[in-house]
Amino acid sequence: MKERRNLLARAGIKQPLLGMALLATFASCKEKPETFVIHSPIYPTGSNNVTLTCRKISGDVENVKLYVMVSNVSSTGVLSSSSPEALVQEWSSPTMPVSYTKSGGYGTNKLVKYRFVVKGNDKTYTHTVSFATRPYPVANQAIPVYCVGDKDKVMNLVFIPDSDIDVMDTFYNAVQLDITDAFQKEDWLRRFRKSHNFYINPVTGHAHDYDTGEPHDKPSNWSNLSFAQGKVILHKTVLRDFAGGGVFSTEYFNRGTILHESGHGLYGMADEYSGGSHWQAEEKPNNFTSLANAQNYAPNVGLQSSDANKIGSDNFWELCNDSCMMDKTGLNVWPYFSPCRNRILYAITQRANGN
Ligand SMILES: [Zn+2]
Incomplete structure (x- = not known):
């Protein structure tokens, strides 16, 4: 239960x-925000520009923060640290949607984890999404x-x-x-x-x-x-x-x-x-x-x-x-x-x- x-x-x-x-x-007169997130391209090469976007479904968004962490992926799928999680952008009183573009991409053999933290009307929620860059080094998986x-x-x-x-x-x-x-x-x-x-x-x-x-x-x-x-x-x-x-x-x-x-x-x-x-x-x-x-x-x-x-x-x-x-x-x-x-x-x- x-x-x-x-x-x-x-x-x-x-x-x-x-x-x-x-x-x-x-x-209440202010609605709690409902949002969702996406990245594009969905399966980028190591050098593709990658855009991370947070879109609004409804409600009032007061603040958005975007954090990104990049890991190396081995040929057996083991992750190792590439860079610690970092705040890459913050938007106050944003006009939605908000986007951030990583020019030149994240490199090959990476797993990128991005986290949008959305605040509005005393509600905070977090979207965390992970994606691999192309080519993915783990064969047949x-x-x-x-x-x-x-x-x-x-x-x-x-x-x-x-x-x-x-x-x-x-x-x-x-x-x-x-x-x-x-x-x-x-x-x-x-x-x-x-x-x-x-x-x-x-x-x-x-x-x-x-x-x-x-x-x-x-x-x-x-x-x-x-x-x-x-x-x-x-x-x-x-x-x-x-x-x-x-x-x-x-x-x-x-x-x-x-x-x-x-x-x-x-x-x-x-x-x-x-x-x-x-x-x-x-x-x-x-x-x-x-x-x-x-x-x-x-x-x-x-x-x-x-x-x-x-x-x-x-x-x-x-x-x-x-x-x-x-x-x-x-x-x-x-x-x-x-x-x-x-x-x-x-x-x-x-x-x-x-x-
Ligand atoms: Zn039905």
Whole structure:
């Protein structure tokens, strides 16, 4: 329970969670700030200029400090001190977003850890992100490109380039946009921005169209990826994407598909469209094997029995509306609806408890 409270506090969620509006926002005239951070390029070479940015979601920001620490990475992945953590810039009464650019880059074989400390309305919170510079010296291992937490306690997602991607910068840019414009755009997942680590795989895989019946080709270093809850192949060719065998696929440009497939791969949710994959999960389901099951579950997620509806002509029922991300794929991000939000919270809480 303690873990769960901590997690909710980290995500900025007030208890009780279910069916409650977030009313606390109106308690004072100045809002507590909500921010998030990103670096660009996401996986820079040793000499690329690197820009570190802190963006505002809402609230009043009074002060921002940026600290950076750079470590050397050995060929076995051991870190050693390169420079102590240093304050590189401070902004008072800033106009958001704020950015700092490291001209000439951080050098090769480095792990860069940056920390934005954001203050406003008596609240201080810290975003800490680590990323490697290119090339990464540890052979056949997933490369940390946006890591925020203990990998045994948070969701880990590895982006695998498809062998059909001919320009690697296309892939790297897609990874950055999947973080900022998918995981940090969807309103619920963004609350858990300190619960998702992102990696790039140094070895390619290859995605197949669902209708061919062929499984995805896994990369040759697959056995090194078992630490990650999600493995996604980003491809260029337009396919019918699917999740199976522990790996899922999406066109590199589809921010909606990556969240839909992450719904399966990371959080264990079923499809909400007719003709999809359906099952009723034991914990926090988003599909139900009967109308009665759906009706009985409705109050647990702040809904009413009248919200239960049949999934097309399939023999499954749901409580989500038709704009839930598990009903959609494609270019655009849609909000997960209440049953899915509860399943996502459950899956992230399980990770925080070390499961
Ligand atoms: Zn849903």
